[in-house]
Amino acid sequence: MSCDCNDKKVKLIGDNKTGFQTGNTEHTWDLQKLADSHKVLAEYKYELRPVHKGFAGRTLYIDLTSLQIKEIPVTEDMKKKFTGGRGFGLKMLWDTIKPETRWDSPENGLVLTAGPMAGSTQYPGFGKSLALSVSPSTDIICDSNAGGYFAPFMKFAGFDAVQIHGKATEDVVVLIDGEDGAVRIETAPFDETNSHMVAEQLTHYYAMEDTDRARQLVAVVAAGTGAENSFWGCLNISFYDIRRRVTRLKQHGRGGLGTVLRDKKIKAVVARTKPFDALTNNPVDPDKMADVSTRYHQEIRDLDKDQCNMRTVGTGHLVEIMDAYDLLPTENYRFGSHPKAFNLYSPHFYKLWTQVIPDGCWVGCTMACAKAVDGYTVMTGPYKGQKVTVDGPEYETLGCAANMSIWDPLWVLEFNFYCDTYGLDTISAGTAMAFYMEMYEYGILNKERCDGLELCFGNADAMMELLHKIAAGDKSEFMTAASRGARRMKDWLKTKNWGDAQLIEDTGMESKGLEYSEYVTKESLAMQGGYGLTLKGPQHDEAWLIFMDMVNNQIPTFADKAEALHYFPMWRTWFGLNGLCKLPWNDVEPTDNAQTDEPAKVPKHVQNYVDLQNAITGWNVDKEELILQSERCYNWQRAMAAWLGRGRRKDDWIPYRSMGPVTVLEYVSHQERYDKELVEKLGLDAKKVECMKVEDKIKVMYDYRQSQYQKLADAVYYRRGWTPNGVPTPQKMKSLGFGDETKMLAMLQQKIDEDDAAGLNVWVGEYADDEQPPSTDLKYWEKW
Amino acid sequence: MATVKLIRFSADKCTGCKECETACSGVHFKNDQGGEFSAIRIESTDSGFKMTNCNMCGLCIDMCPTQAIKRLPNGTVIRNKSMCVGCLSCVGFCPQGVFRKAPGESVPFKCIACGKCVKACPSGALELVEVELSEVEAVVYHKQGVC
Numbered sequence: 001m002s003c004d005c006n007d008k009k010v011k012l013i014g015d016n017k018t019g020f021q022t023g024n025t026e027h028t029w030d031l032q033k034l035a036d037s038h039k040v041l042a043e044y045k046y047e048l049r050p051v052h053k054g055f056a057g058r059t060l061y062i063d064l065t066s067l068q069i070k071e072i073p074v075t076e077d078m079k080k081k082f083t084g085g086r087g088f089g090l091k092m093l094w095d096t097i098k099p100e101t102r103w104d105s106p107e108n109g110l111v112l113t114a115g116p117m118a119g120s121t122q123y124p125g126f127g128k129s130l131a132l133s134v135s136p137s138t139d140i141i142c143d144s145n146a147g148g149y150f151a152p153f154m155k156f157a158g159f160d161a162v163q164i165h166g167k168a169t170e171d172v173v174v175l176i177d178g179e180d181g182a183v184r185i186e187t188a189p190f191d192e193t194n195s196h197m198v199a200e201q202l203t204h205y206y207a208m209e210d211t212d213r214a215r216q217l218v219a220v221v222a223a224g225t226g227a228e229n230s231f232w233g234c235l236n237i238s239f240y241d242i243r244r245r246v247t248r249l250k251q252h253g254r255g256g257l258g259t260v261l262r263d264k265k266i267k268a269v270v271a272r273t274k275p276f277d278a279l280t281n282n283p284v285d286p287d288k289m290a291d292v293s294t295r296y297h298q299e300i301r302d303l304d305k306d307q308c309n310m311r312t313v314g315t316g317h318l319v320e321i322m323d324a325y326d327l328l329p330t331e332n333y334r335f336g337s338h339p340k341a342f343n344l345y346s347p348h349f350y351k352l353w354t355q356v357i358p359d360g361c362w363v364g365c366t367m368a369c370a371k372a373v374d375g376y377t378v379m380t381g382p383y384k385g386q387k388v389t390v391d392g393p394e395y396e397t398l399g400c401a402a403n404m405s406i407w408d409p410l411w412v413l414e415f416n417f418y419c420d421t422y423g424l425d426t427i428s429a430g431t432a433m434a435f436y437m438e439m440y441e442y443g444i445l446n447k448e449r450c451d452g453l454e455l456c457f458g459n460a461d462a463m464m465e466l467l468h469k470i471a472a473g474d475k476s477e478f479m480t481a482a483s484r485g486a487r488r489m490k491d492w493l494k495t496k497n498w499g500d501a502q503l504i505e506d507t508g509m510e511s512k513g514l515e516y517s518e519y520v521t522k523e524s525l526a527m528q529g530g531y532g533l534t535l536k537g538p539q540h541d542e543a544w545l546i547f548m549d550m551v552n553n554q555i556p557t558f559a560d561k562a563e564a565l566h567y568f569p570m571w572r573t574w575f576g577l578n579g580l581c582k583l584p585w586n587d588v589e590p591t592d593n594a595q596t597d598e599p600a601k602v603p604k605h606v607q608n609y610v611d612l613q614n615a616i617t618g619w620n621v622d623k624e625e626l627i628l629q630s631e632r633c634y635n636w637q638r639a640m641a642a643w644l645g646r647g648r649r650k651d652d653w654i655p656y657r658s659m660g661p662v663t664v665l666e667y668v669s670h671q672e673r674y675d676k677e678l679v680e681k682l683g684l685d686a687k688k689v690e691c692m693k694v695e696d697k698i699k700v701m702y703d704y705r706q707s708q709y710q711k712l713a714d715a716v717y718y719r720r721g722w723t724p725n726g727v728p729t730p731q732k733m734k735s736l737g738f739g740d741e742t743k744m745l746a747m748l749q750q751k752i753d754e755d756d757a758a759g760l761n762v763w764v765g766e767y768a769d770d771e772q773p774p775s776t777d778l779k780y781w782e783k784w
Numbered sequence: 785m786a787t788v789k790l791i792r793f794s795a796d797k798c799t800g801c802k803e804c805e806t807a808c809s810g811v812h813f814k815n816d817q818g819g820e821f822s823a824i825r826i827e828s829t830d831s832g833f834k835m836t837n838c839n840m841c842g843l844c845i846d847m848c849p850t851q852a853i854k855r856l857p858n859g860t861v862i863r864n865k866s867m868c869v870g871c872l873s874c875v876g877f878c879p880q881g882v883f884r885k886a887p888g889e890s891v892p893f894k895c896i897a898c899g900k901c902v903k904a905c906p907s908g909a910l911e912l913v914e915v916e917l918s919e920v921e922a923v924v925y926h927k928q929g930v931c
Contacts, residue, residue: 121871213867216850242851278870279890290872290885297876363849364871 020356022244023375025386029201038186041172044069046158048181051282054116054616055079059092060159060183062174064264065106065166069183074160081737084160085115086143086576087633089132090640092163093141094744099643103136103260106167110260112154112221112269113161117616118579119152119281120364122293123608124300125581127152127362129237135255135536136231137428137485138513140641142255142536143576147361147370148237148248149219151579153178153271156280168265178273179208188267194224195236196388196421198268200247203240206272213275215240220247221269223258226422226471230483232432233258234425243356244374246389250361253396253425254539255514262423284618292611293364300366300588308587311357313346314369315395315583320345322399327520327546329403331457332434333509333657334666336520340407344398348409349373367584369394379414380461381468383421390417393426399518400430404437405457414464422471427539431515432486433463435508439489444499451478486510506656512537512646521658523673524550525705526561529712532654533565535637541582542569548600562715571601573630578613585609632736635720635728639744642727642751649726649764652713659705664694667701674701711765718774721781725760727751729781786917788859789897791824793835797909800833802826807904812893813886821886823895824910835910838882838895841922844874859917860897868892879922 049057058071074088082091089111101108111132120126129151135142154162157178164174173188192198199220207214220238227233235252252258261269283289304311319341322328326336352373359368373390393401393416401412419426433455439445440455447454451469453462470483481492486508494501509516514537521527527550530543545564548554555561575582586602596603606623613621621629641647660674661667667674671694678684678697682704689697717724721732729752730745738744755761763773777783805818805826813821824837842861845853852867853874863874868891874883875892885892899912 121869213850242849275866276869277890278872286890287887294872294876294885297872301877357846358849358873360849363869364873366847366873366876 020243020354022246022354022389023387024246024389027197027200029204031205034190034201034205037190038173038188041185041187042067042069043185044071044183046071046181046183048158048178051119051155051280053284053618054120054281055084056155056158056160058159059088060162060176062162062164062183062185063166064164064168064172064185064266067185069185071159079116081632082636083115083577083629083633085113085118085579086130086132086573087629087636088161089113089130089143089163090141090633090636092161093132093134094636094640096163096165097134099645101134101644102139103134103256104263105134107165108134108260109163109165110257110264111161111163112150113579114151114155115577115579116160117281117613119155119276120283120289120612120616121276121278121281122289122364123296123584123612124360124365124367125362125584126364126579128575128579128581129154129252130576130579131235131252131257133255133257133260134644135257135514136233136259137256137487137515138537138646140512140536140644140646141637142257142514143637144235144252144254144257145541145576145581146235146237146252147239147250147581149216149239149362150221150237150269150271152276152281152362153217153219153273156273156276157271162269164264164266164269167263171265171267173202173267174269175206176269176271178271191267193228193267194421195222195249195423196247196417198222199236199238199249202268202270203238203247206270208272212240212242212245215247216242217273217275219271221261222267222423223261224421224423224471225473226419226424226467227256227258228262228423229473230424230429230470231256231259231485231488232424232428232483233260233262234419234423235261236420236423239361241372244354244372244389246374248361248370248372248389249391249420250370251420251425253427255536256425256428258423258425281616283616285615288611288615292608292615296584296608297366299590303588303591304367307589309346310367310369310583310587311359312355313350313353314359314371314392316346316349316371316393316398318395319398319402322395322519325546325551326523329399329434329518329520331405332403332438332507333516333520334438334663335669336522338402338405338407340405341402343407344401344409344412349393352409352413365581365584367587369583369587373413376413376417378417379410380464381418388417391420392416396518397426397430400426400434403430403434403518404463406460406463407458408460411460411464414460415467418464418467418471422467424467424470427517428485428515429467431509431518432482432489433466435486436482436489438507439493439499439504442499442503444493444504449478449498451476485513486515487513503662506662509655509657510538511654512651514538516658519544519546521546522660525708525712526555526564528654528659528709529561529565529716530568531658532652532709533713533716534569534652535634535641538654538658542572544568554600558711558715559719561712562719565712565716566719567601567627570627570630570634571606573634574609574626577629577633580609628736632738635733635736636738636744638722638726639728639733639748643747647726648755648760649713649717649724652726654709656702656706659709660701661698664698667694667698677701707766711767714763714765714774718780723752723755723761723781724763724778725755727755731781731784735784786859787914788840788917788920789899789912789914790840790920791835791837791895791897791901792911792913793837794909794911795832795834797907798826798833798835799907799909800826800828801906803904803906804901804910807900808895811896811898811900813889820884823882823884823893824901833909836880836882838897839880840897840920841879843922844878844883844894847873847877849873861894862896863892863894865891
């Protein structure tokens with residue numbers, strides 16, 4: 001074994017009595033037993049060589065069925081068309097899966113990528129990995145980003161990305177070893193499965209020596225028993241926190257990628273690297289990197305405490321802001337604020353988060369938003385009574401708690417801890433359970449139908465019990481439906497004929513099969529598009545337009561909104577192509593940002609990224625080229641969705657709860673606002689509105705807002721150069737440089753012809769006499 | 785009583801010859817270029833010469849993600865080159881602006897209170913003094929990095 005140095009039992013956590021003490025429960029791992037049980041099923045030796053201008057220059061292909069391991073060179077054409085990171089992942093899947101491939105098909109690939117800028121140590125947020133696979137929730141490609149050290153270490157070890165296909169016949173660990181240039185598939189019969197355990201265990205197991213420094217050179221990708229038994233599986237990416245002496249976890253949360261990992265019987269993917277520094281990513285112009293980075297560190301130093309306070313409370317600061325602006329989802333998005341929400345405001349967590357800066361999830365990130373609670377005593381489940389470090393909670397997890405009416409910070413930590421270690425996405429689990437709770441309130445679900453769980457809003461015990469049952473593999477009819485998320489629960493409830501089917505459809509907050517993340521979008525049409533007109537599903541990482549649209553009214557027309565729904569998704573996509581975190585872009589803004597031409601774009605920071613990509617790769621790009629890089633990959637991913645049988649207008653449907661008030665209670669809670677809209681926007685007579693029944697007003701508003709959404713979709717598809725049914729056109733793909741991708745172009749033409757034959761290539765919005773659809777020519781792109 | 789050695793500057797004695805910078809760059813980079821290669825810097829201002837150099841406050845200790853920066857038992861704050869990953873957190877966050885990165889180097893550097901600049905100064909403008917640590921030490925979370 002490569003870790004002969006660990007030839008004894010190792011006692012962990014708190015064993016070093018100097019420095020910060022977490023107070024966590026100590027574990028003793030028998031690493032010799034682990035070493036004895038790890039049988040090498042396959043090994044591939046490769047030449048260690050330095051990263052060149054941000055690229056390792058090759059990707060890694062692993063097939064767990066055939067035990068084949070090989071390297072694939074990264075060509076200049078690949079870089080030109082797909083940039084890196086998520087773009088590479090898309091191309092790697094396109095080349096290896098089929099239109100019929102689903103999440104559990106053997107040929108489905110799980111791809112972990114590092115972009116060309118990932119692994120630079122100087123500018124904050126340069127350590128992200130992008131993971132991709134066919135999602136169990138959506139049946140299309142889901143991409144998800146995470147911090148932690150895996151992506152940089154994978155690249156330093158020699159690979160820009162790894163794609164894992166096939167299925168192992170027994171539990172395995174995949175090791176990418178940058179110490180001696182080897183990739184190994186090892187059996188892992190006695191390794192832990194749940195993330196907080198296996199990440200710690202394998203960090204110590206694979207560290208070259210029994211030192212904190214050596215442990216800082218190991219990164220683990222893992223999921224857990226929850227991921228095995230649900231569609232909510234997340235991938236945890238570890239990093240060893242040298243101050244806490246704890247293996248911390250960051251998550252590829254969305255889309256069930258952890259479910260794919262466990263379906264392939266992978267307990268962990270591990271990357272080990274030699275010591276690294278600022279030059280390991282081998283930038284062309286390191287001094288430029290240093291200049292830009294130092295200036296930005298200084299901005300954080302001087303401005304963060306008066307702006308978002310990320311260094312102290314992380315994204316948790318958003319709870320009080322969202323509550324104040326009626327955007328914090330409570331009781332399954334029925335409302336945007338709550339009288340008890342103050343219990344989850346960041347000052348309550350400030351007392352819990354250990355302030356052991358730096359809290360960056362990659363070295364050099366002085367934004368340091370990766371907060372953690374140490375010595376938390378677990379209250380339920382298999383780890384009850386143990387003291388652990390909880391990574392977070394971040395805003396989204398807090399929003400999930402609000403959505404379930406859980407107002408006790410300790411229960412939020414409990415939910416957060418178990419979701420992470422079971423390998424469950426807090427967002428999907430929280431949003432889905434909030435939906436189940438609303439169904440319970442209406443009697444559509446009840447105690448009997450929920451296997452004895454009283455799943456009402458605010459019942460933290462029941463919420464946790466549901467998670468424990470999922471992780472334990474409970475396969476009852478209810479648990480099977482519940483563990484597969486809101487979409488499958490809707491289908492199950494409708495099959496059972498247990499309630500109003502329309503109410504069920506309107507209130508389950510999912511689109512494409514993926515649960516919503518935690519913002520109320522009812523009053524922002526642009527943000528509805530920001531959730532619905534997306535690649536993977538309703539996730540705010542493409543666009544966050546609520547303030548631009550609703551608060552500041554900066555994008556009043558459909559064309560304005562469509563432009564925003566072009567630019568921001570492209571811009572935010574760019575971070576994933578390069579292995580970067582988005583937060584440093586706009587969670588600190590220069591003091592003169594408001595005086596710039598386009599404050600929402602934070603132009604000075606955009607220029608930083610232009611300079612940094614050039615400094616690393618040696619390319620000579622400008623800010624327009626950055627958008628073009630994204631546009632290529634964005635369109636490719638949408639085209640792949642069409643290829644996989646989705647990616648059309650019907651798939652961009654969103655539940656009405658995200659557009660407007662579904663129930664009388666919701667309407668009445670904001671009656672003045674809604675009545676005013678009926679008069680001012682729909683042109684109803686004010687006196688008539690006064691006399692209307694609330695149910696009738698809801699119906700009128702329902703039709704109006706649905707129509708508005710379709711008009712928005714028309715405008716956005718047109719701006720993106722797609723057909724009226726939402727398919728990227730061959731002409732668009734050619735304009736992006738894909739003229740020689742004949743298989744892709746032919747596939748798209750076939751999809752468009754099928755839509756034509758079905759009469760689907762038409763604008764769907766209802767336009768008044770004084771309004772125009774985006775174009776009178778439905779095949780406007782053919783003239784390009 | 786814990787103490788720490790610092791470089792103290794007497795502006796009225798400084799002639800701006802920058803022999804101190806030359807000596808400093810010799811210590812850190814084995815060259816005589818001074819300037820960007822020197823931890824200590826002398827600049828001319830309207831009110832006379834001004835020195836910028838580390839005051840050993842130790843705030844940088846907390847900024848380092850790899851614990852490459854420590855305060856030695858003698859009080860001096862030092863950077864361990866082999867542990868440094870060149871993230872420049874210390875450079876960006878130093879309140880004095882005296883944690884520096886030289887051109888072409890991958891890791892930053894700072895004054896180690898070696899006193900070479902004091903010896904090199906022909907006019908006696910610099911001296912190595914010992915002060916109580918409590919006078920200069922900045923707030924350090926959980927006293928991390930203390931040997």
